[in-house]
Amino acid sequence: AQSVTQLDSQVPVFEEAPVELRCNYSSSVSVYLFWYVQYPNQGLQLLLKYLSGSTLVKGINGFEAEFNKSQTSFHLRKPSVHISDTAEYFCAGGPSGNTPLVFGKGTRLSVIA
Amino acid sequence: KAGVTQTPRYLIKTRGQQVTLSCSPISGHRSVSWYQQTPGQGLQFLFEYFSETQRNKGNFPGRFSGRQFSNSRSEMNVSTLELGDSALYLCASSKEGTGGETQYFGPGTRLLVL
Numbered sequence: 001a002q003s004v005t006q007l008d009s010q011v012p013v014f015e016e017a018p019v020e021l022r023c024n025y026s027s028s029v030s031v032y033l034f035w036y037v038q039y040p041n042q043g044l045q046l047l048l049k050y051l052s053g054s055t056l057v058k059g060i061n062g063f064e065a066e067f068n069k070s071q072t073s074f075h076l077r078k079p080s081v082h083i084s085d086t087a088e089y090f091c092a093g094g095p096s097g098n099t100p101l102v103f104g105k106g107t108r109l110s111v112i113a
Numbered sequence: 114k115a116g117v118t119q120t121p122r123y124l125i126k127t128r129g130q131q132v133t134l135s136c137s138p139i140s141g142h143r144s145v146s147w148y149q150q151t152p153g154q155g156l157q158f159l160f161e162y163f164s165e166t167q168r169n170k171g172n173f174p175g176r177f178s179g180r181q182f183s184n185s186r187s188e189m190n191v192s193t194l195e196l197g198d199s200a201l202y203l204c205a206s207s208k209e210g211t212g213g214e215t216q217y218f219g220p221g222t223r224l225l226v227l
Contacts, residue, residue, distance in 0.1 A: 032213045043117070043203055043218030051213045090156065094212055100146060100169050101216065103156040 002026055004093045006104035013081055014112050021076040021107045023091030033074040034092040034101065035065055044090060050074060061085070086111045114139060117206050117219035125225045131192040134222045136204030138185050142217070144168075144210025145187040147179060150201040150221070159202075162187050163210050191224075199226045 007022040025033060032051055036044040048059025055067040065076045074091060091104040118137045126132050138145050146169075147159040158171040162181035179189040185206075191198055201223050205216035 034215075036218075041220070043220045044205075044216075045218070046215050049213070049215065099212070100158045100161055100171070102158075103148075105155040 002093070002095070002102045004091050004102050004104040006089075006091050006107050008107050009105065010108045010110065012110045012112060015083055016080050018079050019077065019081050019085075019109065021089050021091075021109065023074045023076065023104060025072055025074060025091075025093045031095045032093065033065075033067060034094075035059065035063070035074075035076050036090045036092060037061075038088045038090065038106075040087075047076070047089075081109070081111045083111050083113060085109060117204060117217050119202075119204050119219040119222050121222060122220065123223050123225075125227065126194050127227050128194055128196060130194050131190060132194060132224060133188055133190045134202055134204075134224075136187045136189075136206075136219060138187070138204075138206030139217055142206035142208050143185055144207045144214075145181060145185060146205045146207075146210070146216060147187070147189050148203040148205065149173075150203055151199075156203070159189065161210060168210065194226045196226050199224060 003026045005024045013019045034049045035047040038044050047063050048057045050057050050067045058064045063078050088106045088108050090106050092101040094101040120135045144163045146161040149157045161169040165181045176192045181187045201221045203221045204219045207214040207216050
């Protein structure tokens with residue numbers, strides 16, 4: 001079965017420190033990969049996505065992710081976080097065609113002042 | 114361009130009742146997907162509609178149903194509500210619903226079943 005695993009359910013980090021949110025995927029769901037962010041009482045917003053080409057993907061709000069096929073990973077990183085980055089982050093993957101996305105369980109990022 | 118809108122934003126129902134949720138996709142988007150989000154199970158795919166046809170279906174009981182209208186607006190219905198149906202229901206739209214397309218999410222409808 002297809003799966004996307006987010007290795008940390010909660011990540012606390014101090015403001016202005018770097019952060020990495022980890023995501024691993026099953027090889028059958030490796031074609032397209034996404035990171036979404038959800039702020040309280042809101043829907044999901046796309047941060048970035050990997051379709052093909054360069055393995056380093058840059059997204060909004062200073063986030064980037066690296067696609068690593070050998071390690072089946074798609075970790076999200078930000079060099080310096082802000083209080084406003086406090087939110088839940090979801091990694092998702094999908095094969096080609098019309099098959100729906102598979103989401104990880106989410107990582108709650110808490111930025112501490 | 115207006116985003117995805119969902120109505121109502123909040124609902125309180127009792128067990129055994131039924132509920133209908135509505136989703137208006139971004140103009141020009143023909144694919145609408147529905148997800149259930151709970152703290153325990155995370156985001157689970159319910160179904161996807163494209164051009165008024167259900168194209169994909171997740172692993173949910175038949176009490177969960179949906180439809181799409183010719184203007185791409187979609188509704189989902191849950192009959193005979195159970196306590197476990199309490200969740201945030203998210204709708205997402207995309208142009209064609211093909212792989213790699215960005216899905217744009219609405220703010221969700223929060224359903225509480227008492």
